Amino acid sequence: MTVKIGGKDCRIGIALSGGGFRAAAFHLGMLRKLHALQLLQGIDLLTCVSGGSIAGAALAANWSSGIDTALDKLDEYLRTKSIAVGSVIGGFLDPFESRLDKLAESYDRDLFGEELLSTLQHGPRIYLNATNIATGNMFFFVAGGGSASKAEMGEHELGVVDAGTFKISNAVAASSAFPPVFGPLRLDPDVYPPAEQVGYVTLTDGGVYDNLGINPGLRVERNKLDYLITSDGGKPFTNTSAPTEAGSMVLKAALDILMEQVRGLQFDRMQHRHLAGKGPKPLWFSIDSVEGQAKPGDATFASSISTNLKRLNKDEMIVLQRHGGALVEARLRSYAPELLEAV
Template identity: 30%
Template sequence: MKKLPKKPFESIALCMSGGGYRAASFHLGAMSYLNRVDLLENVKAISTVSGGTITGVVYALFKERGETFDQIYDRLIYQLRNRDLIKEGIAKLKLDGEWQNKTKRRNLINAFSEIYDEHFTEGATFSEFTEDGKSHLKLVVFNATEFNHGINFRFQNRGALGNNYVKVPKAIQGEIKLADIIAASSCFPGGFEPIGFPGDFLHAASNGLEELKSEKYLEDVGLMDGGIYDNQGIDAIQLSEVRNSEKHDLIIISDVSSPDMSGFEFYKDGKMEGLRTKNVKSVIQSIRRITTGVLLTLSVLIIGAIIIAWMAGFQNNIGTGIGIALLSVGIVLLAGFLIGRAFVKGLGRKIGNFIKKQVPEFYYQHLSALNLTDYKVGDYEPLIMDRIKSLLMLLQDVFLKQIRRLNYGKIYNSVDYEHRRISNLSKELTEDNFNNRTKRFQSLPNCPEHMKKPYPDLLGKELASTISEAAGFGTNLWFTEDDELNRMLDKLIISGQFNMCFNLIVYILELQQDEDYKEYSPLIKAEVETLLQNLLNDWDLFVANPRFLIN
């Protein structure tokens, strides 16, 4: 029994990835299926990131308050269906928008925090989570990334809250609002500004946080999306096992991200016509001619206005009035033009100096030998566009995919986690991803015959379509009217449910094939086999009617 868990399914850790409303809905579906097969109460630890934190915080909070899963499910479904976070957040940023907490910076991430506080967490704080809580969850971890040191920042009820550099004293952890935790965990770069700790976490009843800020953090620490560091939340569970010297029987990683990415496409040159055919030198000369023409025109206007007023004798008459009016307009336009030109020139110099500082002296000396103004504007397009596109791809895909591979590697390249891990991936049951890796279970000797069908027959047309549509949904923080008409929320939940059912089946089939499985007691084996039969029955129900649990 060295490799197998002592009691399968007795102690489960659930990791929930980031991915906006897609993640929140998919994970809710996964949890609802665990609840159906009586495994949700066996989840002793959760570690969530970004969109997964929306579901994780709401579930953990109201479970601690004694609500049933069905009550929490209905509560969260209502908010996901009716809250357009972007629309409501932007409304708060208007000059006449309602801003509750005056200590917060007036920006989009803090607007989201106020919405979470009002509608998702009802003003609750981290004091709801203690080490001896009432619910089945003994460990809750909500992950963010800290931008002073580039490492994880964990809001957790066991172990240090924060990280090795930024630690929140135990006595004041309970003052942190859960809404601010959701905001910090889901604050993805580009879409939001960093949320400042502790400044943006202050509220009317946060005396301890105020003292912490004044004594230690005069400059706020920037926090952003937990997915920057670990988008699956795996690391926190692994560290908790080391810290407690106690292993979970099973770690489930519910994940809507994908290892796949589109290949880089080089910029395709447009037709060399119009501005593209002109070299930079001629464009600069044209701009100079235009500015000179504007200056001359305004100068003539001012001189003409003076002449008109002079010819009118500077008396109280129409001529003088016209002259003074034209003179005033000319002076204002000229002043505005000169100020604008000076600003643009100054900005250009600053940008030029900034770029110059970024280029090593060795390269700058060689580049300066090129007369860059001789090249056509069209020649620069692919040079600039390919650089911008590759940089964005590096930040949005390459780095995140590599981090994902490293995090999965820590749990899949270690024999210590063999038969203690399940990946519940939103895309693995799409037709494109149902490859040899996914359908390896069909070669197992104990795989039921009716599950050895080819892809279209195995899932059925309606279920396959539902899984595919759910997998293709973007990382949004709202559902559009079209999404509502297409029942996208339901499809994401169904996808989470069915994927969880599938992965539990595969896990048990592989567990039964291990040579140590026979060493389990008859009672444990009977429980596992009963669970497997229930899962297989549900598989058939999903294929016949994908909405049977939704309905």
């Protein structure tokens, strides 16, 4: 799908980061604003990871029912459902199903109704990204983009196969299987034949490889975009006045610092590729961004909300959606005002 800018057909992609229900609600506000600006219906690509996969898949799965209906269903889900605790406890108590199985079942029950990836063909092309522990690569599930497109899964090293009969819930569960809370999704060769090269593959949270979810949007040979809007609802690193000395907490802090460095490098990568003529024009914003916030304190409050899979209260939903919507509009007006004139 394209939008017309100055007589030219342009393709817009959206990257939805990880960050649990907090990120999903932040993305929801951004998506509502794009819809109000009459841009969302022309989006060509969604690339999602973890909490962003919950939001993106919910939109894609209900696209044919109307965008307003799809966004309202996601809104209700984030306000009323908590899945982390139930999935963890259920996985411990049930000897026949894992915590990840319970997570996928909750997605089926509350969001996707056991629908398959092949049913997403009516909306934009969507990538649900996970991390392949066997190879260290990004592993994607991709669907949508019209009746001529087919659903696929795989990665660049092992290969890509048809995924039309793979359930949406399992793809989203793999993308949002935050370790160590949820174990990885195992794919044997009978489901993913290229797995024979390594015996089998195990898929964990896509944020381990790329928590912004931008990689498919930068693959110009497959997804040639003109713009890439990146909504970062992940956990920003914050200064502390009392740094820990405990071993386990030092490890956690070290991982947080590593993720922050990767996050910064990803933003630089987008900018450098665009300036070199090898990538789309990047428009990014993060949940801790003060510039563009609708009300003083929105960035601080939104950033303080936990990144788990627990339902959000009324105030959290209001601020997260308001903040996501305000930031995307501010970035568009400052750096891509031509998109506001798109038809």
